Amino acid sequence: MAEVKLDDIVSLAKRRGFIFQGSEVYGGLAGTWDYGPLGTQLKRNIMQLWWRMFVEDRDDMVGVDAAILMNQKVWQASGHVDTFTDPLVECGNCHARLRADKLADPNTCPACGKQGTFSEPRQFNMMFETKIGPTAQEVHLRIPAEAIKQQLDLAEDGMVSIDVSRIPGIPVSTDVVYLRPETAQGIFTNYKNVVDTLYPDVPFGIAQQGKAFRNEISPRDFIFRSREFEQMEIEYFVNPDQWESAFQDWVQRVHEWCEALGLPEDKVHELEVPENDRAHYSKRTIDFEYDYPIGREELLGLAYRTDFDLQNIEKASGKSMQYRPKDGSAPFVPHVIEPSFGVERALMAVLCAAYTEDEVHGEKRVYLKLPPHLAPVKVAVSPLLKNKPELVAKANEVFALLKHECGAVLWDDNGNIGKRYRRQDEIGTPFCVTVDFETIENNSVTIRSRDTTEQQRVAIEELATELHKQGI
RNA sequence: GCGGGUGUCGUAUAACGGCUAUUAUCCCAGUUUUCCAAACUGGUGACCGGGGUUCGAUUCCCCGCACCCGCACCA
Numbered sequence: 291m292a293e294v295k296l297d298d299i300v301s302l303a304k305r306r307g308f309i310f311q312g313s314e315v316y317g318g319l320a321g322t323w324d325y326g327p328l329g330t331q332l333k334r335n336i337m338q339l340w341w342r343m344f345v346e347d348r349d350d351m352v353g354v355d356a357a358i359l360m361n362q363k364v365w366q367a368s369g370h371v372d373t374f375t376d377p378l379v380e381c382g383n384c385h386a387r388l389r390a391d392k393l394a395d396p397n398t399c400p401a402c403g404k405q406g407t408f409s410e411p412r413q414f415n416m417m418f419e420t421k422i423g424p425t426a427q428e429v430h431l432r433i434p435a436e437a438i439k440q441q442l443d444l445a446e447d448g449m450v451s452i453d454v455s456r457i458p459g460i461p462v463s464t465d466v467v468y469l470r471p472e473t474a475q476g477i478f479t480n481y482k483n484v485v486d487t488l489y490p491d492v493p494f495g496i497a498q499q500g501k502a503f504r505n506e507i508s509p510r511d512f513i514f515r516s517r518e519f520e521q522m523e524i525e526y527f528v529n530p531d532q533w534e535s536a537f538q539d540w541v542q543r544v545h546e547w548c549e550a551l552g553l554p555e556d557k558v559h560e561l562e563v564p565e566n567d568r569a570h571y572s573k574r575t576i577d578f579e580y581d582y583p584i585g586r587e588e589l590l591g592l593a594y595r596t597d598f599d600l601q602n603i604e605k606a607s608g609k610s611m612q613y614r615p616k617d618g619s620a621p622f623v624p625h626v627i628e629p630s631f632g633v634e635r636a637l638m639a640v641l642c643a644a645y646t647e648d649e650v651h652g653e654k655r656v657y658l659k660l661p662p663h664l665a666p667v668k669v670a671v672s673p674l675l676k677n678k679p680e681l682v683a684k685a686n687e688v689f690a691l692l693k694h695e696c697g698a699v700l701w702d703d704n705g706n707i708g709k710r711y712r713r714q715d716e717i718g719t720p721f722c723v724t725v726d727f728e729t730i731e732n733n734s735v736t737i738r739s740r741d742t743t744e745q746q747r748v749a750i751e752e753l754a755t756e757l758h759k760q761g762i
Numbered sequence: 763g764c765g766g767g768u769g770u771c772g773u774a775u776a777a778c779g780g781c782u783a784u785u786a787u788c789c790c791a792g793u794u795u796u797c798c799a800a801a802c803u804g805g806u807g808a809c810c811g812g813g814g815u816u817c818g819a820u821u822c823c824c825c826g827c828a829c830c831c832g833c834a835c836c837a
Contacts (some may be wrong), residue, residue: 297830305773305788317810318828373837416837425772471837507763507835569837588836650798674796704789708798715798727796734773736797743798 294645300512302656303641306717308332309513321509323518323634328717331666332696333520336636337499339550339663340522344497344543345605346367350681351495351524352484356476358501359420359467367606368599369570370417418503422465467501474628477501477525478599482609492613492624493536495526499633511584512636520633522568525595527613533594536627537574540592544578544629548589551636552661553643557581558589571598580639589635595626626677640664644718650743657740658718662761667700667719669757672710674726676703685725688735688750692723695754696762715740721757 303309308329312322312690323335345351365371469475478495484496499522528536541560548558563575572593580589600611600623612621644658662668669692673685682703692699700719702710707724714722722738728747729735735753736745737760748756 307772314828316827320828370837416835462809474819486831504836510830571837653799655799672797677792677794678796705799706795706797708800710799711797724797738797745797 294583294642296642298656299583299638299641299645302645302658302716303329321506321515323376323513323516327667329637332640332664335664335666336551336640337633340547340631341497341499343522343547343550343724344365346494348495350490350493350499352488352490353497354477354480354484355498355500356473356480358470358503359422360470360479362467363606364479365417365468365471367602368475368478369602370471378458380605386751407491412742416504417471418469418471418505419466422467471504472502472630473521473523474502474525474630474692475599476479477523478603481527481600481603482611485613489616493526493528493532495524497522498525498686499523511582511587513638514582514584514587516634517568522631522633524629524630525599526627528627530597530622530625533596533627537592537594540627540629541576544567544590544592547631548578548662550661551640551643552664553577553580553639554657557643559586569593571595580635580642582638582642587635589639590629590631593628593630595628597623597625599626600624602713621654653714655712657715659741660718660720662720665718665720666698667714667717668696668698668721668762670700670702670710670714670719670722672702672722672724674707674724680730681727684729688725688753691707691750692754692757696757698746711738711743721760721762723753 300309306328307326310324312324313319314324332646341353345353348494362371397454416494475742477498481496482489500520501518502521503518506515506517509517513519518658526536526540545558549555557580559581561577561579563572563577568575571594574594576592577588578590578592579586597611603609604611604623611623613624614621640660641658644660645656646659647654647656649655658665671685671689671692672682677682685703689699689701700714702714702722704713711722718740720740722740724738724745726736729750734747734751735750736747737753737756738745
């Protein structure tokens with residue numbers, strides 16, 4: 291089979307209402323994506339599958355849903371305020387971007403060797419800022435001249451800086467807060483709440499799904515890297531001397547997850563991240579990568595975060611993060627295994643894995659071979675001919691029945707029957723049910739399979755059972 | 763963010779400093795059709811945005827926005 295091209299998937303996603311560019315009618319906004327009717331359903335199905343596998347089907351997991359806006363101290367304690375802000379300079383000669391604080395010689399470009407060509411250092415902060423309280427919309431205000439004079443601060447370079455927040459009458463808020471760049475901290479900040487209310491036995495995990503925001507310099511590759519994205523994260527709290535076995539267990543769980551997404555095993559790869567590439571908090575990290583059309587890229591990460599976060603919170607808040615085992619053994623601060631999943635990256639992998647081209651009766655066919663439990667539409671119901679009232683009436687009965695039994699069922703009487711099958715194939719509908727003249731005679735319908743294009747005839751009373759049997 | 767390129771119906775495209783902006787497909791309505799994109803009729807739908815040059819700009823120029831490629835970035 292020919293290699294899948296990302297453009298084909300982007301095009302299909304747009305054509306059929308899965309994914310649109312954010313703010314498209316106004317020319318778009320880089321790094322944002324909107325989900326249409328089918329994309330929303332597909333994304334929900336992926337997130338629900340995750341929640342079921344990792345929370346509901348286990349007895350050692352609970353969920354939280356923390357606020358996106360968090361106290362500044364969260365990001366100071368976590369290290370994000372320091373590590374997310376890098377002073378960068380640019381070489382005027384070769385345009386290399388370099389960390390100003392890591393230059394051996396602040397005058398010489400290590401990339402091209404030129405001297406004295408650096409720009410002024412600029413701060414690049416990956417966190418989105420916003421402000422608590424109303425902010426100034428309009429700076430042309432009438433204010434007493436004396437108030438400004440008092441705030442004038444003549445700097446040595448001849449520039450003037452004014453702290454406008456200290457001038458009465460200017461409604462400027464300086465209470466900066468960040469949109470969370472990861473959901474993990476919302477779990478750590480609630481660790482104590484969960485322990486105090488439920489007191490679960492260690493090991494236990496706290497799971498969360500939700501939006502995170504990163505001010506990427508250059509969002510690219512469809513939904514792979516965007517400025518607003520959705521994470522599904524677990525912080526799994528363990529006794530420090532058991533982290534390795536817990537880590538190994540999560541490696542296995544992650545593979546099960548990939549399998550449930552329908553990702554081919556040979557396209558999922560483990561990358562042991564070497565120490566110098568790991569995040570500041572991590573003692574061990576495995577990146578799970580997927581062979582996307584854009585190359586082998588990170589699908590999700592599994593990190594051993596030690597007690598880095600809980601210790602930081604303990605220091606910054608003064609509150610104890612100690613866990614006291616019920617058997618009376620010595621208290622400890624739990625260590626953490628963190629499987630961190632990106633929803634969009636999973637969704638993109640699912641689309642890439644599902645995108646299939648084949649031939650039916652000599653015609654090229656494009657379809658999404660989605661696992662039935664992920665498909666946004668489970669079953670489409672059609673009358674064989676839409677201008678025969680008796681077929682339409684009967685098909686409506688079947689539609690109502692299946693709608694009740696299978697949920698995401700679609701009515702389709704567009705064009706002719708072959709066209710409908712192709713339309714449904716393209717959005718990944720696993721089965722089409724067709725009402726024909728034989729239905730009128732003996733109450734049987736055909737179920738046509740997306741993957742094989744073959745049909746089987748079943749009695750209407752058996753229909754729901756048969757579909758359930760096939761994974762609907 | 764830097765350098766280069768691109769921007770025309772949902773998708774894929776054609777042409778043009780000047781008449782109602784082309785074609786295919788998709789989509790919508792109808793005729794027809796007894797199971798895999800048949801045919802026919804009709805219909806909706808686009809020059810990325812803002813300035814400038816010009817009698818007149820989708821076309822030329824400038825700025826912005828978006829996308830693509832390369833670099834850098836991705837704790």
